[in-house]
Amino acid sequence: MITANTVIAIFTYEKMVAYHSDRLSSLLYSLKGVISPNTVVCVINTSVHPSGQSRVKLDAVCARYGDSLPIRIFSTEHLECLHTTLRQEGHSEFTSFVSFSNFACFRNIAILLASTLNSTALIMLDDDSMIVDQTFLTTAVEHLGPQHTPALFGKTGYYVEGSPTRPRTEQVPTRTSKAYSNFENHDLWPKSRLIAKTLRSHLMATDRFYKSPMALGGTLVLHRYLYKRLPFDPFCPRGEDTDYMLSAWNEGIEFLFDQKHRVAHAPIEARYAPCDKLKQDVDRFMYMRAKLKTFKRVSQNDLYPYPGIFLGDDLEARAVKLCHELHDTETSLGRFHVAQEYLSLAGHIQCGDLVDRRRMIARYFNFKERWPQVVSDVRSVLTIDQLSRVSTEDTNTNTVDRSRGSAFHPNSNQVCEASDEPSQ
Numbered sequence: 001m002i003t004a005n006t007v008i009a010i011f012t013y014e015k016m017v018a019y020h021s022d023r024l025s026s027l028l029y030s031l032k033g034v035i036s037p038n039t040v041v042c043v044i045n046t047s048v049h050p051s052g053q054s055r056v057k058l059d060a061v062c063a064r065y066g067d068s069l070p071i072r073i074f075s076t077e078h079l080e081c082l083h084t085t086l087r088q089e090g091h092s093e094f095t096s097f098v099s100f101s102n103f104a105c106f107r108n109i110a111i112l113l114a115s116t117l118n119s120t121a122l123i124m125l126d127d128d129s130m131i132v133d134q135t136f137l138t139t140a141v142e143h144l145g146p147q148h149t150p151a152l153f154g155k156t157g158y159y160v161e162g163s164p165t166r167p168r169t170e171q172v173p174t175r176t177s178k179a180y181s182n183f184e185n186h187d188l189w190p191k192s193r194l195i196a197k198t199l200r201s202h203l204m205a206t207d208r209f210y211k212s213p214m215a216l217g218g219t220l221v222l223h224r225y226l227y228k229r230l231p232f233d234p235f236c237p238r239g240e241d242t243d244y245m246l247s248a249w250n251e252g253i254e255f256l257f258d259q260k261h262r263v264a265h266a267p268i269e270a271r272y273a274p275c276d277k278l279k280q281d282v283d284r285f286m287y288m289r290a291k292l293k294t295f296k297r298v299s300q301n302d303l304y305p306y307p308g309i310f311l312g313d314d315l316e317a318r319a320v321k322l323c324h325e326l327h328d329t330e331t332s333l334g335r336f337h338v339a340q341e342y343l344s345l346a347g348h349i350q351c352g353d354l355v356d357r358r359r360m361i362a363r364y365f366n367f368k369e370r371w372p373q374v375v376s377d378v379r380s381v382l383t384i385d386q387l388s389r390v391s392t393e394d395t396n397t398n399t400v401d402r403s404r405g406s407a408f409h410p411n412s413n414q415v416c417e418a419s420d421e422p423s424q
Helices: 014-031 053-064 076-088 092-097 103-116 136-141 191-203 240-250 276-292 315-332 336-350 357-381
Strands: 006-012 039-045 071-074 121-126 154-160 221-223 255-265
Touching: 006 014, 006 103, 014 039, 014 053, 039 053, 039 103, 053 071, 071 103, 076 092, 076 103, 076 357, 092 103, 092 357, 103 121, 103 240, 103 357, 121 136, 136 255, 154 240, 240 255, 240 276, 276 315, 276 336, 276 357, 315 336
Parallel strands: 006 039, 006 121, 039 071, 154 255
Antiparallel strands: 121 221, 154 221
């Protein structure tokens, strides 16, 4: 059986590959100098048609680095294979939770890929990231597992601006109307300022590892003990990274911020329709607030300044007042259709929540309860060759030997499952 010490999962969407394939190419290039034996790079992509523009570009980019990186590609046909197996093993109700629907479902795919390789560590990267530190891999997995002090089973880190010594403390702005793009700095919704404040507080910390109220998805590192026990919440509309960390805390599993773990991040500016992102924020915080009420080890007080300020009972009043102020601003600028969207959102919030979040949370907990069995069943039935393919120029190769910068070494990572257990 093929195994791996570390899986690096790279998430990329079809349109991102079609129009910005240079981003993925830069990331793969930056990984060339840091990959060690027994590491597998899994590129997870939503490209549908084998002969489509995105698939062709994806293959070309991955093939370019095939001689120096052990790359596996997961696409739509592999998702269909995975869903077939889930149905055959009695997990039909969970197929939509392991899909391309949202980032949480995307990340659950990465977990199942890592589990087929029995990988000790799973590192998650976005395709708009780049590695700027030659010790990246060593740092990422440092202190991961029960044999270390402190013993971590999950970690997150910084985004940096092209240099490992310059952590980024500001968000990349969204591009829409002037009033809309500024709402995250509004006194009623100081999201950007609070994120910056949180990240700046990290810079002043004297300890390398510590609890942070937020996690950054493009820096997540998970130990096998954690990812086999805990899935990402498919009902979490945004902020699935922080949600996962909080869920780990609630399970009593150590998940900390690592001062030394850093990834360069240069995202494409997102384009949202007016009001959409605010609605996403409101939905996200309402869901997180409802979920926190079911937690025993985590509370709103643990999450200040961000996202804690948005998890109080005043969330709805704060959001409605902001909507009315943005409505007035957009009206004064003559953008009446945008103003109406804010007014409609305010009405939606005031009329009460039409989404049954308690039901969604119950479904998630059922999914979480059965996740270890899902992971076990997938691993017992499927192999990495059934769940991924090599790039076009490497299609006749199932394993990569050391002469090509190998990561596939059968039986080289026979780790006893009991060794994953944290000490009591």
